[in-house]
Amino acid sequence: MDIISQLQEQVNSIAAITFNAFGTLQRDAPPVQLSPNYPEPPAPAAAAVAAATTTATDGDATAAFPEQPKQLSADLVKAAKQFDALVAALPLSEGGEEAQLKRIAELQVENDVIGQELQKQLEAAEKELKQVQELFGQAADNCLNMKKPE
């Protein structure tokens, strides 16, 4: 894929990582205590009463929760760095549209000149081919005419 398309893909993936990150964080965030006056939720007691398997997965999610922002922000920074690397690899050689147009005009002139030379060489070669074919025909006719049937 060419570099501009890669850059566009990279921009889109940065956007995707951003909204996925915020979305998962908002969806998976554990509840936060609003004021010290409110009592602690009886979470450990309820966990002991409820089934063991479900609490195991929930416990894993809440335990692993602080890791998620770290991973997501690492992904975001990696994507941004890759974007910078791609920008550095852009082959923006000469400056300006005018320089490119001038170069295109020069190349067109050179292309025309060499096209005409090619045409000339081709015509000369075809003429010589015709001459050789004629000579060959004459030689073949002479050979045929010299052979008298017994």
Place this chain on the structure above:
Amino acid sequence: MMIMYESLYQKLTTFCPSSSLLAVVASSPKLKSSSFHLRSSLFPPLKRRMATATYPPPPPYYRLYKDYSENPSSAPQPPPPIEGTYVCFGGNYTTEDVLPSLEEQGVPQLYPKDSNVDYKKELRSLNRELQLHILELADVLVGRPSQYAKRIGDISSIFKNLHHLLNSLRPHQARATLIHIMELQIQQRKQAVEDIKRRREEAQRLLKDAFVTLDGQ
């Protein structure tokens, strides 16, 4: 529609230069039966409703091309290419492909508006701004969650600027591709000229040798 008919014109003129095929098409009973078919498929009795309809018949101006093989100028020319705006299947399109500027789309332009924009610098600075705005959004969501809308608007305008910059690089890419192709073509032509010269010289050498051997006999 016009594009379809134009391509059909070209197909008719290139595919059947001989009038015999046109005569076959004109006189075939299938055409008559196919129009009957079409009529019956348009108003089918409810019991025998067909799942598919037949193809529409070719446009009736094929008759104008009856003598095309003898006299190519007796038949009308295909319609000229469309310029400007045209309507296709109810949508308006234009033949001039121009990238609409950001102001026309109502998006504030965040990079300086020069004729020679330094693309790499601007792309990098836009990237940095984007990261800062994302961090700001995270802060706002933690502290003052009701004020997210302005931040999201800023982030989306940064994205639109980024995409606009990348799209405006495309003409540059097209010209660079053209330059590359032309250089390749010049190289190939030079190679061909060298080849032809070489082979001509070799052929003349062979002929001279042949003459020498003949004279020597």
